[in-house]
Amino acid sequence: MRRAPRARLAATAVAATCALFVAGCGAANEGGGGGAEGGGVSGTISGAGASSQQAAMQAWIAGFGQANPDATVNYDPVGSGGGRTQFIQGGVQFAGSDSYLKDDQLNQARQRCGGQVIEVPNYVSPIAVVFKLDGVQNLNLAPATIAGIFKGEIKTWNDPKIAADNPGVQLPATPVTPVHRSDESGTTENFTEFLNKAAPAVWTEEGDGNWKAPGGEAAQGTSGVVGAVGAGNGTVGYADASQAGQLSKANVKLGNQNVAPTAEAAAKILEESKRVEGQGDSSFAFELNRTATGGAYPVVLVSYLLACPQYPDQAQADATKAFLKYVVSEPGQQAAAQAAGSAPLSPNLRNQITPVIDRIAAGS
Structure with missing residues (x-):
């Protein structure tokens, strides 16, 4: 029997107790597989991090789950700091962070990932x-x-x-x-x-x-x-x-x-901001222009997805790549905009970061 979608979102309530939300399929879009060709991917991957992404993440998990019913995506919105720590320690396959990696954490993430770390914007919101x-x-x-x-x-x-x-x-x-x-x-x-x-x-x-x-x-x-x-x-x-x-x-x-x-x-803001130097060619971190004019809202966060170019087994690599590709895709960005009021990534930026996600593969 073919299983129903098992996309899940672990959410932290106001009282700081954790509950598991099962995301439905209402937010699914055409092309929701995000690159999951051949009937979808399988396996379980977990992420943790920014609570700002919570509403968008529910939509992403729902859309991805419809196209990939044998895949499970867990996300715990513990906050950016907790997500970065869990990612660096190898406890999760990906993390959501409302700031790009810096200094010791950047070096630690590179060590965890075998040399380079993938860092791509996925959520822009005031x-x-x-x-x-x-x-x-x-x-x-x-x-x-x-x-x-x-x-x-x-x-x-x-x-x-x-x-x-x-x-x-x-x-x-x-x-x-x-x-x-x-x-x-x-x-x-x-x-x-x-x-x-x-x-x-x-x-x-x-x-x-x-x-x-x-x-x-x-x-x-x-x-x-x-x-x-x-x-x-x-x-x-x-x-x-x-x-x-x-x-x-x-x-x-x-x-x-x-x-x-x-x-x-x-x-x-992104139109008036520059890419951070020294992060590596797999990082698309931006130094935001907080004094931008021309109708730009300056109190903004650009949230990132952190991932590794290599994972220890094929199923984990395939599921991580397919999920990240769906998140940054046009259908994924529209799903987030509808669910969370975020600003979709521009086609130009999407075309730059998708090849970086495509590098994800299995390896030692």
Whole structure:
């Protein structure tokens, strides 16, 4: 008897307990095999990492599972730091990371993979500054104002700096309660990198995956931040825009423009950013231009898939290659856009990274 799809997604709940979600086939697209010719691939592969990709990963696993019913893909959204660690230690076949590999982790990943590591963008999405403030639904915030809020220097919502960004808006004297991630996070690294690049006079520290500023509330994972902001009044946090739910999302004030956190605006960042040098020809890591203009939204994360060029057995190599190819394919990117509001990769970028994925093979 032919088995039903067994594509699964391991998800971390707000209470930090893990549950296994079985992804259905509703998100499947034509060509969902992603290069799985000859009736599909089989076997089990596992990944871990960025929680920002959770909604998109459910869609990818569902679409891939329909075309490959004998393959099982597990993904645990433990956060980028945890995913990178598990990948380096050999515990998973692939990882999702909201920042590219650097320094010791890059060297360790190369050692795990036998010399080179595959690093390709798969998910581009705005990071929204989410807030809940009774009586206020729309806000514009300049980078320096956002930095002051999360640094704890702006303490009430009627502060003159917030008022200057929002002329005519009646702002209450409600205390500001910033919420940040408690776990090591690529979302945190991207957010703090934006603050440092766009408001260096206020946010003097470089971007970091671990939150360094004092004060505020801490919450585990993207869902934890969204839950904590939603449970309060005067609360403000940062989270992947696709998972903001019913929370209000601030526009970023850039000169005379107030740019909303849309997928279209986020996608423009890659057009104005350069590929990182020294990562190797199998890496497509980008140094993001956080001060880009022309309608680009600067508070953005580009999430990557990490994989090895070689795996110890053929089934593992075939399943990893087929899954990654589906994720970056046009059908896979459209599935993520529909499920998570992410920005699809451009055809030009897709044509560059697909040959790198095609290198995945079995070997020692």
